[in-house]
Amino acid sequence: MQVVFKIVRQTENAAPRVESYSLEVEPGNTILDCLNRIKWEQDGTLAYRKNCRNTICGSCSMRINGRSALACKENVGSEVARFAPDAEVPEMMIAPLGNMPVIKDLVVDMSSFWANLKAVDPYVSTAARQVPEREFLQSPAERDKLNQTGNCIMCGACYSECNAREVNPNFVGPHALAKAYRMVADSRDDSTIDRLEKYNEGTSGVWGCTRCYYCNSVCPMEVAPMDQIGKIKNEILDSETVDESRSIRHRRALINLVKQGGWIDERQFGLKVVANNFRDLQGLSSLVPLGLRMIGRRKFPFGFEKSEGTKTVRSLIESVQAFEAQSKS
Ligand code: SF4
Ligand code: SF4
Ligand code: FES
Incomplete structure (x- = not known):
């Protein structure tokens, strides 16, 4: 099948432009397979991130036909079926992630993404507890509570689509708050009250979310960040110690x-x-x-x-x- 890839190309601080590349592909080829072929066979200057090619590392996130997704997960056949089922020569629109500045082509500067993750203290705190001789043990039921949020591969798809993040530079973003809930739910963590106070502040934490559902709909790992934000809100509302904001x-x-x-x-x-x-x-x-x-x-x-x-x-x-x-x- 002949497919035209329209790729948004850009260098830092320059205006973006769209370049087209035509490829003969199989429906089962992933978008990443196609980008690799464009780079290796047609234009070695094309820049994008990739690593595992297997939906594990989160590197290859980009906007594919208008929504943020992993290039190594989506394939040509399903994209054509969804966006151009009747087209003689279907076109794929490939663009960089949103809410982050472009460094080159499909590579974005993720500094704010990582800084916002750091801002929620994404580490289990056992500072106030006596460290056991060997390790902090959890029951299978306690560990099960961490499974969904533990699946996050930090791909940035949710952050790219977040409406709240687009208008509020203080909002830490869905990835950070999904991780925040992972910490609140962790039976080994001893900072729950401090965390709830922090996530309750102004509109940088959970109350900054506009509940648009985009993060849930694009997340490739079914982390459902908006649901995790809702769980933190419930913990805050149920808490008798967190200040009433x-x-x-x-x-x-x-x-x-x-x-x-x-x-x-x-x-x-x-x-x-x-x-x-x-x-x-x-x-x-x-x-x-x-x-x-x-x-x-x-x-x-x-x-x-x-x-x-x-x-x-x-x-x-x-x-x-x-x-x-x-x-x-
Ligand atoms: S639901 Fe909230 S966190 Fe998720 S994308 Fe929308 S505004 Fe952002
Ligand atoms: S929550 Fe989902 S979309 Fe957001 S960074 Fe993690 S894996 Fe990616
Ligand atoms: S290359 Fe690792 S998730 Fe796509």
Whole structure:
């Protein structure tokens, strides 16, 4: 089968350009096989990362037809079936990962990716414990909790697609938070409270995630970073020692107000979350300009009417809460 590979080429600080390479390939050839042939047979200047060729090292991550994936995992046949099933000469669009600057062609500078991983303290801490004579033992059930996050090969596909990372340079990213959950879940680690405090901070940790699901959908190892972020959020919400942040108040106020009125009473929401029930005077004063603007535009809700479906909504929330409490016990 004849296929045209359209590859985004770029050198640092220069404008990207697209170059096309035509190849005769088999459907079972991986995208990496094809890039190797382009480099060896047509253009030795093409730059990309690779190593294991077997979905293990995470080096060959790139954007293949618009989504971040491993070049050694995806093959031509499935890409054609998905994106160009009727094309006489199908085209493959190959581009570098997003959210990281390009060094050359498909090679990106992953410094921020590694720095953000380091920022979550991705090492088991046993500092406050007596080190046993031989080793810290875990039961099979305790070890099982680490399997999913332990599968991460640090390929960067999730980081490349992360919407939160794109707009918030402080957000550490899905790979780092998946690793963070691995540490929280590790029975040998003795820093859970410190970790939860750290991951609870502002929008650099779990509350920075916009829950777009992209990380879950592109991860080649089924780590499901967004699910791990959700588990950390639950640990934070359940913790009695972690300081109540604005994000926690946001979550609790939202649920309580919807339980009370079937939908959100916006007048109370700001006061509970931003002003912390009149305890945060700075937060309270920050609401004044917004309130005045809303009044000026006749959008301030002076009254509140409960939803007709309040009872149903409340019983739904209570059922979910009872289910959650039961599954934790
Ligand atoms: S779900 Fe959250 S962490 Fe995952 S890609 Fe979206 S914003 Fe990023
Ligand atoms: S979580 Fe998945 S997509 Fe993200 S770095 Fe790890 S293996 Fe890659
Ligand atoms: S070359 Fe190692 S994961 Fe693709």
